[in-house]
Amino acid sequence: MVEVDRARAEELGLTLRRVGLEGVLRIEGMDPQLQAVRLMRDSMSFEEASTLVVLNSLVSYKLSSRGEDYWSEFAIYMSRRRGPKNLKEAVKLMLDFLASSRINVALRRSKVARLLKASIIRGLEPAVMPRYTRSLEELAKTIAIGLRSRLSSKTILFAVKMFSYTYRAFYERPIIAPFTLPIPVDSRVAKVSWSSGIVDVEASNWSDVVNSLLSKPSLAQRAWSIVAKASEIPPLHLDSLIWLVGGFIGRGVDKEAAVRETAKALARTTSTTLEEAFKVSQQLIHRYL
Numbered sequence: 001m002v003e004v005d006r007a008r009a010e011e012l013g014l015t016l017r018r019v020g021l022e023g024v025l026r027i028e029g030m031d032p033q034l035q036a037v038r039l040m041r042d043s044m045s046f047e048e049a050s051t052l053v054v055l056n057s058l059v060s061y062k063l064s065s066r067g068e069d070y071w072s073e074f075a076i077y078m079s080r081r082r083g084p085k086n087l088k089e090a091v092k093l094m095l096d097f098l099a100s101s102r103i104n105v106a107l108r109r110s111k112v113a114r115l116l117k118a119s120i121i122r123g124l125e126p127a128v129m130p131r132y133t134r135s136l137e138e139l140a141k142t143i144a145i146g147l148r149s150r151l152s153s154k155t156i157l158f159a160v161k162m163f164s165y166t167y168r169a170f171y172e173r174p175i176i177a178p179f180t181l182p183i184p185v186d187s188r189v190a191k192v193s194w195s196s197g198i199v200d201v202e203a204s205n206w207s208d209v210v211n212s213l214l215s216k217p218s219l220a221q222r223a224w225s226i227v228a229k230a231s232e233i234p235p236l237h238l239d240s241l242i243w244l245v246g247g248f249i250g251r252g253v254d255k256e257a258a259v260r261e262t263a264k265a266l267a268r269t270t271s272t273t274l275e276e277a278f279k280v281s282q283q284l285i286h287r288y289l
Contacts, residue, residue, distance in 0.1 A: 004223045009198040013230020015283045023270030027240045032068035036075040037169040044083025046170040047126040051090045057159035059111040070103040091119040121146030157184035177236035183224045185217035188246025197286045198223040206250040255288035
């Protein structure tokens with residue numbers, strides 16, 4: 001059984017005000033995936049890069065290496081090509097890249113099928129992409145309808161996040177996501193959802209936690225939406241903070257070490273004091289397995 005602890009989520013949200021939206025945006029600014037997209041600026045326009053980034057986001061799962069390594073591989077490949085003038089060219093570029101990728105090798109047949117399905121979503125044409133800078137939710141709806149998927153699915157929300165990263169990479173300013181877009185739930189988000197106490201899951205190890213929450217991601221999304229409202233940080237931006245924290249959980253270290261290392265990382269990336277970062281870290285890693 002998975003249950004949301006509303007009181008705990010509201011308490012955590014108030015604590016995260018110590019970091020604030022500006023602190024979270026600093027974390028995003030250091031994200032290797034954002035740095036990778038910057039490699040594409042010299043070879044193509046924002047419109048062309050946006051279509052490619054969204055398409056790549058839709059097949060960025062079951063990777064054989066770290067996500068940051070994969071996005072670097074993708075960006076280097078695309079930076080050496082001419083930007084696609086339309087969606088058909090973009091899909092062709094993506095299919096060529098996917099065939100040569102050393103990191104995105106699993107489930108290639110289903111990923112090719114997804115790209116072909118996306119190839120008829122007219123809303124992903126490069127010329128159309130700038131309109132979504134005014135409404136990230138419209139982009140999420142466009143992809144969800146085109147793929148006949150839920151707007152709240154992990155890959156669609158990740159695609160929206162990476163689109164916002166593309167805008168920031170090209171124009172050096174962020175797009176602030178609406179509170180209506182939930183957080184994409186992956187294994188790290190699942191771990192922090194439990195370690196922070198905002199959801200309760202019957203579990204004896206981290207695998208139990210991850211499996212339970214990945215099977216019911218809407219509950220974790222509901223909990224983080226409560227946190228977002230209390231913290232005044234949109235869920236899609238909370239993702240980078242949670243992902244950073246999740247990297248220190250379940251790595252064969254005890255709770256004290258995880259809290260300490262998380263605090264150091266938060267202080268370094270958000271410009272909060274170490275004391276403040278430690279208080280935030282304690283709340284995000286409130287319990288441990």
